[in-house]
Amino acid sequence: MSLRLLYGGTFDPIHLGHLAVARAALASSMAARLDFVPAADPPHRAPPGAGFDERAALVELALATEPPPTSGAWAVDRREGRRAGLSFTVDTLREWRAEHGEAAPLGFVLGADAFLGLPGWREWRALFDLAHLLVARRPGAALDALPPELDAECAGRWSETAQDLAAAAAGRVFIVELPPRPESATAVRDALAERRDADGLPAAVAARITALGLYRDRPRA
Numbered sequence: 001m002s003l004r005l006l007y008g009g010t011f012d013p014i015h016l017g018h019l020a021v022a023r024a025a026l027a028s029s030m031a032a033r034l035d036f037v038p039a040a041d042p043p044h045r046a047p048p049g050a051g052f053d054e055r056a057a058l059v060e061l062a063l064a065t066e067p068p069p070t071s072g073a074w075a076v077d078r079r080e081g082r083r084a085g086l087s088f089t090v091d092t093l094r095e096w097r098a099e100h101g102e103a104a105p106l107g108f109v110l111g112a113d114a115f116l117g118l119p120g121w122r123e124w125r126a127l128f129d130l131a132h133l134l135v136a137r138r139p140g141a142a143l144d145a146l147p148p149e150l151d152a153e154c155a156g157r158w159s160e161t162a163q164d165l166a167a168a169a170a171g172r173v174f175i176v177e178l179p180p181r182p183e184s185a186t187a188v189r190d191a192l193a194e195r196r197d198a199d200g201l202p203a204a205v206a207a208r209i210t211a212l213g214l215y216r217d218r219p220r221a
Helices: 016-029 052-065 089-100 112-116 124-130 148-154 162-166 185-193 203-212
Strands: 004-009 033-038 073-076 106-111 132-137 173-177
Touching (some): 004 016, 016 173, 052 203, 089 106, 089 124
Parallel strands (some): 004 106
């Protein structure tokens, strides 16, 4: 079976750095498909600066107008917008696993900072039973000093090849090395709130944000 990936986040708003993560994850893991899964009501950060439907539509616009990945395909999964309550990753992965069966190789993409904070997530140990974890690491980001409980959970799970991910349904931890990228969602939101040009947005996304007046005069997160 081919590996499939979910890439979670608020995408508030989607920027070129997010697309770079998706491209790198697809290429390094040899996955057949990656679905962006925007969070509707994220439990670990301030409320997003735009609503779920607005953010999901911007992700769809970015994927439709930017060059496609050189490896695999990408799409948007709106499931968290259809579910009431906070957007817990464990609930999303349980739904996704049930849809694809126990044997399908599935992976969840998250940033290095989020990975280091996993012990604060709901039922975080269950994530390893539901999917592989693909950790997107920017240049200079250190993963050699994990929280002790996370370090213990990851023992024996580290994998270096895409073949390891395809050979098992879940439970591996795989590093996705990222190229240097300057984009920051916080910097983008700050620029938009101040009605300045925001670097790092796909052109069609920037135009849509301007046309709809999104992120203007919003308090900074």
